[in-house]
Amino acid sequence: MRCPVCRKDDDRVLDTRSAQDAGVIRRRRACNGCGRRYTTFERIESAPLRVVKKDGTRIPFDRRKILGGMLKACEKRPVALSTLEDVANRIEAEVCRLHDREVPSTVIGEHVMKALRGLDQVAYVRFASVYREFEDIRAFQSAMDELKPKHEPPPPGRRRRLAGASK
Numbered sequence: 001m002r003c004p005v006c007r008k009d010d011d012r013v014l015d016t017r018s019a020q021d022a023g024v025i026r027r028r029r030a031c032n033g034c035g036r037r038y039t040t041f042e043r044i045e046s047a048p049l050r051v052v053k054k055d056g057t058r059i060p061f062d063r064r065k066i067l068g069g070m071l072k073a074c075e076k077r078p079v080a081l082s083t084l085e086d087v088a089n090r091i092e093a094e095v096c097r098l099h100d101r102e103v104p105s106t107v108i109g110e111h112v113m114k115a116l117r118g119l120d121q122v123a124y125v126r127f128a129s130v131y132r133e134f135e136d137i138r139a140f141q142s143a144m145d146e147l148k149p150k151h152e153p154p155p156p157g158r159r160r161r162l163a164g165a166s167k
Helices: 063-073 081-098 105-119 121-131 137-147
Strands: 011-019 024-031 037-043 050-052 058-060 102-104
Touching: 050 105, 063 081, 063 105, 063 121, 081 105, 102 105, 105 121, 121 137
Parallel strands: 050 102
Antiparallel strands: 011 024, 024 037, 050 058
């Protein structure tokens, strides 16, 4: 491993741990040349997963795109970066588990929307507006309606009077 500071290929491993769901190894290293410490991650390399986009084109799967989309949706929202990274890792693991070589982009988008819906409703609507390509206010309202609980209590209003009760 080359040191990111001095570029020497002479380091030692200080600590090794499994990270996330044991599919990644985290190594803490120290450069023998300049003494700087840095962290590396090792993942199992498998056949590359490809994403089939709406227009039929195929691109390599990139977890950073999932994280980037969620970061944009959560901008100025109280959602921690570590939470979004965990969500991106879970989505990546789920997609790789369910799909062997290719995955439709719509499947990934639905996973992201489901995760954002549970994290932050504003971020969910922001992401949905781009992902579903809202063209008018009705489409926006439809996404808002999805956030409402299935069984809402009746709106506050006049109470029914009990029989025999006086004013």
